[in-house]
Amino acid sequence: MGLLIMPSWAVAQTPTASTTPVPSKNLVYVLDKIWPGDGTNGLSLKDPEALSCAPDGSVYIADTGNNRIVQWKQDKKVIRTIGKFGAQADWANPPEFNQPSGILIHPSGRIYVGDTLNHRIVKLDADGMVVTVFGGQGSETGFFNMPRTIANDRYGNIWVLDTGNSRIQIFSAMGEFQFAWGSFGTGDYQLNNPMGMAINPIDQGIIADTGNFRFEVFNDAAAPVTQVGWYGNGPQQFKEPSGIAVSKTGLMAIANADRVDFYNDNDGDFEYMGRWKPDSPWDRLKTGPRFRGIACDRKNRVYVTDVNNNWLVRLKPVDRFRVQATPEPSPTPPPSEPYTGNGYPIR
DSSP states (O other): OOOOOOSOGGGOOOOOOOOSOOOOTTOEEEEEEEEESBSGGGOBOSSOOOEEEOTTSOEEEEEGGGTEEEEEETTTEEEEEEOEESSOOOTTSOOEESSEEEEEEOTTSOEEEEEGGGTEEEEEOTTSOEEEEEEOBSSSTTOBSSEEEEEEOTTOOEEEEEGGGTEEEEEOTTOOEEEEEOOBSSSTTOBSSOOEEEEOTTOOEEEEEGGGTEEEEEOTTSOEEEEEOEESSSTTEESOEEEEEEOTTSEEEEEEBTEEEEEEOSSSSOEEEEEEOOBTBGGGSSSOOOEEEEEEOTTOOEEEEETTTTEEEEEEEESSOOOOOOOOOOOOOOTTSGGGSSOOOOO
16 A cells, blocks of 8 residues: 655645555564563663663663653663753763653764753763763754754764654764754644654655654755645554654554554655554553654664553564454544644643
8 A cells, every 4th residue: 555645734635544454564563572661671661751772782772851862671670861851961971851852872882862841952972971062942943842853864863853853964073053944833744743853774864743643754955755644543543643763674663652653664655664552561551652752773663652651661573474454543533632632741
């Protein structure tokens, strides 16, 4: 099933429902393991947001509600925690954060943190000490309003999703401003409180345009490539697209409220491949899942955070096809619906 490229989601046509199972080229993701963030196995989390997988197999978690970064490894439990609540970030000293919700392990080994409510990016060395800080609150280039996701391109440049300003800004690895694009709105290739971003191997930026219920793709010169999605439960439809990750095999995963959707990023068509939606043990909980941060490791496993239950979840690929019916698409909401309002509420 090919992608529906939306010229404007508010006037798009609802796709025809399909009863054919959606194959994923013999690659299906299933639940592998859950680690509760209640202190079991030493992992204690509160409203965990972003994730980044390090080359050594450890996972860095933006433990947003606890104002820190957690480095964690399954067999070693928590390796260390970095940071505490505050606004200090002095060179060669431990950092302080205010609701950090972005994390990147750079190829250089440096750690970049989206210090969201301090409106800045904090660069740390491998020991977790401050190297430099850039940003500050504002709408001018080089400043931020609630920066979230951070990614790097193949040249080592730092891409920052400046959520509150509905734009992307690019910096050198040292924090020198280079380029910015994006504007708030519901029109073609505008952004409405975007919450997630990933960069694929050809340096295309894939943006989770959360408030417009779609994802958008740009090349590294900010030229638009495609935009996909609107509000609903069906294929190519979203309730809360947030985290985005791209695996080594070219599979793109999007954390989408209570599910994870998969697209094929290999051929540039972003073909919808299917989804993983949990049942047990969430069906026994009072609070359903709300998936937010997402990352892929070197084994193509997908890690995702459940901010409602403070869980870290891992999905694994299996080399077999499991038949799953394609979900029915929902009708396109008219422009009078609240989905085209003045912004999506961000917790």
